[in-house]
Amino acid sequence: MATGGTSSSSGEGFLSRMALNDNKAGMEGLNRDKINKIIMESSKGSRFYENELKKEQQVNQRIERMMLQKAHITEQQLSKAQAQVEKMTSDLERGRDLSRVIVHVDMDAFYAAVETRDCPDLMDKPMAVGSMSMLSTSNYHARKFGVRAAMPGFIAKKLCPNLVIVPTNFDKYRAVSAEVREVFADYDPHFLPMSLDEAYLDISDHLEQRRGWPEALRTHQFNSKIEDHGGLQETVEVEGLSPVLFENSPSSSPCLQDAAGGEVEVFGTCAEEAVREMRFRIEQKTSLTASAGIAPNMMLAKVCSDKNKPNGQYRLPSNRQAVIDFIQDLPVRKISGIGKVTEKMLGALGITSCSHLGQEMALLALLFSETSWHHFLHISMGLGSTHIERDGERKSMSTERTFGEMGALEEQFSLCKELCQDLAQDLQKEALKGKTVTLKLKNVNFEVKTRAWTLPCAVATTEELFAVAKDLLKTEIDNVSPQPLRLRLMGVRVSSFASADDKKPLQKSIVGFLHKKQTDSSSTSQISSHKPNTNTSAETDISMSALTASDKMTHEPSAHASTSSYCSTEPESGTDSLTCPVCFREVNTTELTVFNRHIDQCLSGVTMGKLLSRCVLDSVGLRLDSSAGDHTESTTGLLLYETSTANISLSTVGLNPVCLNTCPNGDVSIHRANTLKVSSQSDPHVRVCLLSPGGPRPMTTPKPESRDHRGPALTCPVCQETQDTNDLTLFNRHVDLCLNQEVLHELGGLASVDRTTHTAPPAAHKGPCFRYVLFTE
């Protein structure tokens, strides 16, 4: 019985989920009781153990609920389910495909084998790769003691005091993996790598070609490799490159000698021979052995590769009866996808083998979800995927870190930012942007929490990620306040990747411009006074992009404000002014309250913060027009950006357009629903205004301070003409008139404008052309 199985002895303090999982090659016939005793004694009382106990209880409750449900199933329900199962079984049977030859190749104890190859002293010693906290893999000597992957090193040491623990060296494993993959590619150029040491191949096409190959193409040399010496290829003998790690070398057939006297091996044309050749070549190339399974589908190939591990292979013939026979007595736990919880749940129903699974399918159809019982049905029939899909799109990307207890806010925010930085780099490498940012936290009691936020548009930069992650972290900190958040792990994940269009190289973000005026930098800057900021606190490094409305509102430099309030930095003594990060003006005060009030005005309610914190402008490809002074309009709720070309997704921005104007020498067009294209061939001064939700509407309330830059009185933001009126109603009518009829029509009535009261048509356009696209809630 593997991994505790159906054990219900947790009442005696035995935690089955923590027991040895000996479902691994090289771990048969171990003294499980003795090993489990040591594992339990090492773990008992620890926070980890307590958490595992809790999880075990949850699984037990799930089983109880399931059994209760089972008790209420009627004969009628069962026979109905049976009919459904039978119908589906016959459908699946009709579609059974036995034509493909699928191979699953798995390197034997990969990391451990690489380390042993490079340090032969380890050969006869029990060894594992990893650390005292966690082991990645162990060699077969260590497995005899119950030491296996996913076991903490300190427990492994108790099981096997002589265990040698070697630290991981992923660069090395990646290099070896690349060599192995070169061999795979010769048999299936579209092979599917599952990890550094494992892959699926469809060798059907290779076998077809192979049948016509002359013997020379199926002949491979022993212990030699080709080296390129100045363009001349020469075969050299390599010392010590024999099957060093495991017995049962694939070279079981007699060796021959080639014309040059080197030992060679000739391989046949069938599937077994092709796979034996592949393993032979891997071994000659890397001195490492691999095991393989050959079967008509991926699910079976995976099981088969484990059958003769290490350094062996197994072929399941491609006929229905062979598959059914093979599946019959196979323990469910051997199937990839059935772990300790599913095994335990099935065990509670008396199901331990795949044949049981088939027999109880009607019951399973009533107790499990459709996805689950369909999966079970496929397994019980020996069905699996026959098509190796390589280019499956990535769904998410994340990074996380485990550390010693961390309770200090500063440290937590700083780590959060570091993670965002790392993730942003990774995203950039694959040119990915995602809409959902998830923060993962594990506290010192091993309780895991994930908190996600989905943005209206895809993000990728450190600032954008941190803006969200920081908020999520802050919320969690507030939730446990006044207790500190005692963490042992933090992670950041991005998912809901944008479509191919959005995956193009990132456009310059407007966020990057919302930094200190003096710095031209694209990196994060400190919000500071004019004089060099000597503040050493980590939180002053929080960029403007991380600012949210709630942060902005935090006027007091309190503990929380220090991590999020944008204005928390104390001005340096001797400084008599501070630079507003919104309008970039000097504010003649050192009073934070006054300074904050100024910023509030600039931010115009929640708008700016909301816009920025959600990073909605990134995909717009706009930059803040800070040079012309028009930014002061932000005090009225207008944000001005200068651009020559911009595609603006209205749904992304989350705002509705209320007004568009068409200038004589530019074009504002709609090319998809909710998407505007703003471009200008002749006029470099195209401007896009984003009017914040909730903010004052500039068309109706142009405030005096915002008029300074556009002349006296009320200036129409559409035609740029100064209107000879102070009456807002009249002014509004004028603006209405300027709205492009056709565009409004296309907008489908998003704006309700009364055009029946138009006064005169707008005057002919004069002066520099500033075109505006206005959005509002």
Place this chain on the structure above:
DNA sequence: GGGGGAAGGACCA
């Protein structure tokens, strides 16, 4: 009631 987001968990290497 269905779709979609959020949260949590199972499972894998």
Place this chain on the structure above:
DNA sequence: TTCCTGGTCCTTCCCCC
């Protein structure tokens, strides 16, 4: 003294249309 990391998929709950 000490129990990882990075990924996918599934389930459940809840909200909204």
